Amino acid sequence: xxxxxxxxxxxxxxxxxxxxxxxxxxxxxxxxxxxxxxxxxxxxxxxxxxxxxxxxxxxxxxxxxxxxxxxxxxxxxxxxxxxxxxxxxxxxxxxxxxxxxxxxxxxxxxxxxxxxxxxxxxxxxxxxxxxxxxxxxxxxxxxxxxxxxxxxxxxxxxxxxxxxxxxxxxxxxxxxxxxxxxxxxxxxxxxxxxxxxxxxxxxxxxxxxxxxxxxxxxxxxxxxxxxxxxxxxxxxxxxxxxxxxxxxxxx
Numbered sequence: 001x002x003x004x005x006x007x008x009x010x011x012x013x014x015x016x017x018x019x020x021x022x023x024x025x026x027x028x029x030x031x032x033x034x035x036x037x038x039x040x041x042x043x044x045x046x047x048x049x050x051x052x053x054x055x056x057x058x059x060x061x062x063x064x065x066x067x068x069x070x071x072x073x074x075x076x077x078x079x080x081x082x083x084x085x086x087x088x089x090x091x092x093x094x095x096x097x098x099x100x101x102x103x104x105x106x107x108x109x110x111x112x113x114x115x116x117x118x119x120x121x122x123x124x125x126x127x128x129x130x131x132x133x134x135x136x137x138x139x140x141x142x143x144x145x146x147x148x149x150x151x152x153x154x155x156x157x158x159x160x161x162x163x164x165x166x167x168x169x170x171x172x173x174x175x176x177x178x179x180x181x182x183x184x185x186x187x188x189x190x191x192x193x194x195x196x197x198x199x200x201x202x203x204x205x206x207x208x209x210x211x212x213x214x215x216x217x218x219x220x221x222x223x224x225x226x227x228x229x230x231x232x233x234x235x236x237x238x239x240x241x242x243x244x245x246x247x248x249x250x251x
Contacts (some may be wrong), residue, residue: 002230005030008085009229010075012066012122013092015042018140019188019216022089023050025226031087032058034079038065058083066092066118067123076125085129087229090119090139090162095155108154115158116165123169127176134177136229139166141184141240143247163240170238179237181228186244189215212245 009026013019014039022035035050037043040063047061060082064075079085088228093115096107119139127138144156145163163182170180187206189197196202197215207213221243227233228241242248 001232002227003030004057004087004226004230007031007087007208007229008034008079008083008088009089009156010034010036010062010079010085010126011091012036012064012118014044015039015046017187017192018087018185018218018221019091020046020049021222022072022091022138022225023218023222024053025222026089026229027054027057027059029226029230030057031229032083033060034082034085035059036064036075036092037061038063064092064122066090066122068111069121072121072125076129080129080150086135088122088126088130088137089225089229090122090137092118093140094156095152097151097155097176098124099151111154111158116153116161116190119162119165122176123165124162127173127178129174130178131176135179135180136233137166137169137173137180138228139180139182141166141182143184143186143242143244145182145184145240146248147251159235166240167238174237179228179233181233181236181238182230182240183221183225184240184242185216185221186210186242186247187215188221188243189217206247209250210245210247211250214245216217216243216245 009031014023015036043061075150142159145159148156166182
């Protein structure tokens with residue numbers, strides 16, 4: 001039921017952090033992987049790590065910039081040439097912080113282009129590869145798909161849009177046997193979040209509002225993505241699953 005043997009997964013932004021954690025989880029369940037990132041050096045390192053740990057899987061790296069339609073289309077051609085696609089994970093994203101009063105249009109547009117339009121571009125380009133046999137699309141949402149904090153207005157707006165895009169695609173693509181869901185991580189311990197973890201005031205806020213009283217791990221996010229990618233979730237679509245240690249329930 002939870003096996004992904006024979007399945008091929010494409011994960012954007014998978015050279016580190018949550019994306020790499022999802023890649024590990026899918027590989028553990030039997031999937032072959034197509035990793036993706038903008039920077040080749042980090043991508044090559046991630047591919048090498050996963051090949052060492054999962055020598056029985058076919059793992060390839062495909063550079064992809066989700067802000068470029070040309071790059072996305074090239075990635076899809078590469079994926080098709082490598083055997084097709086069954087699982088798409090849209091993880092690539094950025095978070096550029098600034099108060100709205102100090103925010104230039106360029107920052108706002110960069111966030112939306114990467115975090116929302118990038119998901120749209122990749123989903124649209126991947127549909128022909130999924131249409132014939134069905135499949136799974138998993139979009140990375142966030143706590144900020146539902147709530148907000150000061151200084152991250154474009155990120156909250158973008159992740160709220162990804163939540164709604166996920167639901168809309170679920171209704172459009174059910175006819176093709178494609179399930180579209182979102183995973184919304186809470187506060188997850190990653191290299192990128194180390195400065196936040198070291199912030200005593202923020203960490204105190206997180207501990208007060210997270211019933212589990214700890215930061216989550218990338219593997220815990222990956223395990224939920226692996227469930228959604230499996231046949232166990234064939235009747236689950238249009239849902240946003242929070243992996244947050246109870247944060248949302250405590251508000």
